[in-house]
Amino acid sequence: MANRSYNPKRAKTHFCYTIMEAADLYTVHRQTVRHWLANGLAPLDGRRPVLIHGSELNRFHDTRRVSRKRPCGPGELYCLGCKQPRAPAGSMVDFLPGSGGLGVVVGICPACDRMMRQNVNAKRLDALRSVLEVTTRPQPEPIGESRDARLNCHLQEKGV
Numbered sequence: 001m002a003n004r005s006y007n008p009k010r011a012k013t014h015f016c017y018t019i020m021e022a023a024d025l026y027t028v029h030r031q032t033v034r035h036w037l038a039n040g041l042a043p044l045d046g047r048r049p050v051l052i053h054g055s056e057l058n059r060f061h062d063t064r065r066v067s068r069k070r071p072c073g074p075g076e077l078y079c080l081g082c083k084q085p086r087a088p089a090g091s092m093v094d095f096l097p098g099s100g101g102l103g104v105v106v107g108i109c110p111a112c113d114r115m116m117r118q119n120v121n122a123k124r125l126d127a128l129r130s131v132l133e134v135t136t137r138p139q140p141e142p143i144g145e146s147r148d149a150r151l152n153c154h155l156q157e158k159g160v
Contacts, residue, residue, distance in 0.1 A: 006026050006061045008058050008062035008065060010025060010057075014054060016044060016054070017051065017053075018050065018051060019050055019052075025057075033052075036060060041057070042056050044056075070083070070084060072085040075131030075132050078116065078118065080114070081109060081111075081112040081114040082109060082114075084111075086109055086110060087110070087132075088107025088108055088110070089113075091132050092107065092133045093105045093106060093133070093135070094107070095134050095135065096137055097138075102121055104117055105120050105125070105128060107132075
């Protein structure tokens with residue numbers, strides 16, 4: 001399964017795991033654990049059966065997770081299509097206010113033309129306003145009939 005993230009603290013620190021036990025622990029195939037061993041996961045020693053210390057499993061997953069992080073800089077939103085932080089096209093974004101001082105900033109990725117969204121608080125919004133052109137838009141109305149329209153429809157059915 002691609003792009004799967006594992007809890008780096010799932011393995012017990014002072015336990016040793018065989019390849020099958022590590023595979024069961026993370027619900028992956030045993031060949032996946034063998035790939036991990038080829039890509040930096042260190043076994044306890046060079047003998048068979050291959051044993052992996054729990055602290056080494058935790059370290060390996062933590063290191064992989066940290067290496068894949070892509071923090072957004074000032075004026076950047078994360079594009080899920082490109083898997084990179086990017087400045088929005090035209091340095092323009094829309095802000096959709098939510099409740100409690102939170103909201104969503106929406107922009108367009110200049111590389112792949114997909115929508116980029118990011119939840120923001122007031123502090124992050126102020127930082128974005130200093131770098132980008134931010135337009136505040138009202139929340140769209142929910143899809144569906146209003147209460148009055150349903151009542152009118154109901155009354156028409158009864159012939160009133």
